[in-house]
Amino acid sequence: MPMTKTAWLFPGQGSQHPEMMADLLTAYPPAKARCEQAAAILGWSVIDCCGGRIGNLDQTLYTQPSLFLVESLLVDALKERGAKADFVAGHSLGEYVALYAAEVFDFETGLQLVQRRAALMNAAGGGKMVALIGFDREELQQAIARIPNVVLANDNHPGQVVISGLPEAVDALLAKIKVKRAVPLNVSGAFHSPFMAEAAATFATLLDECQFQEAVFPVLNNVEPEPTTDAALIKARLRSQMTGSVRWVDTCYALAAAGVTQALEIGPGNVLAGLVKRTTPEITVTGVATIASLESLV
Incomplete structure (x- = not known):
């Protein structure tokens, strides 16, 4: 055994x-x-x-x-x-x-x-983090590759990640992808x-x-x-x-x-x-x- x-x-x-x-x-x-x-x-x-x-x-x-x-x-x-x-x-x-x-x-x-x-x-200070639920992973990765100053901070499970970066870059990314839910995190900076x-x-x-x-x-x-x-x-x-x-x-x-x-x-x-x-x-x-x-x- x-x-x-x-x-x-x-x-x-x-x-x-x-x-x-x-x-x-x-x-x-x-x-x-x-x-x-x-x-x-x-x-x-x-x-x-x-x-x-x-x-x-x-x-x-x-x-x-x-x-x-x-x-x-x-x-x-x-x-x-x-x-x-x-x-x-x-x-x-x-x-x-x-x-x-x-x-x-x-x-x-x-x-x-x-x-x-x-x-x-x-x-x-000066950063923003947003949890994303329900998205196309390939579309997300391509958008991150194209938009400077935003990264994948937490890869939590296949359908939930957290993005982190400068507020305007995070907002630009969200405007480019389809996502079921985007939840801003109550944090002071762009952690990870x-x-x-x-x-x-x-x-x-x-x-x-x-x-x-x-x-x-x-x-x-x-x-x-x-x-x-x-x-x-x-x-x-x-x-x-x-x-x-x-x-x-x-x-x-x-x-x-x-x-x-x-x-x-x-x-x-x-x-x-x-x-x-x-x-x-x-x-x-x-x-x-x-x-x-x-x-x-x-």
Whole structure:
């Protein structure tokens, strides 16, 4: 009998909600101390942010560190119960949790990187991102090739992508293609596009100072979804992530090709479960957002 292969998948921005911390605080004793550690690093409390007492959970500056904290706690709880992954991958911000899960860096390093990334992305203005649902892929790719200053930022599933770029270029593209639905995203900048180059260059200097370890589970990076455990390669790919595309469709295909038949979506919501189902229905995805959901698995 072939062994069942399992992937751990980590959602990114858009999955957050105010209740995502509640279960961990009541059902997972180490959560409180980890929240205090995070507050000392961040200068603000994720618990207070989720409770609406500080910041705005839907603002990049607060969303990314909050998600990193919640998802990393779920990873710790899974590992304490002896769970292991055959592969890990995360969507955009989720890639940082995947690297934490693979022990490429520790919690403190990961949170500091995420905080700096969030601040740089939050400060990047002048861009526009739009999710497209129901389109002709060839027509879209041809239009992107012809129109400067707009790129395919997120390839989420065969029928849903996100385009990113200068507002006038994004609008010009939308005028040229047939699309069932076009949904502007509530973001400050043109994320996952060449317009993040300045932020990415600043971030690269911080990345260079960080010590990365060999991954204990093979990682599929957003910009290059080819499994690797090599620390230098993982860092090089992460360096490209802010300006590169999130190749989630290719990630799903690579997992299926590697023999993965089940995956855990570790974090709030079920965004990734939906994307995987539409791309590789042979992979079953189970949500792990609470300690109870986690214990029913392990």
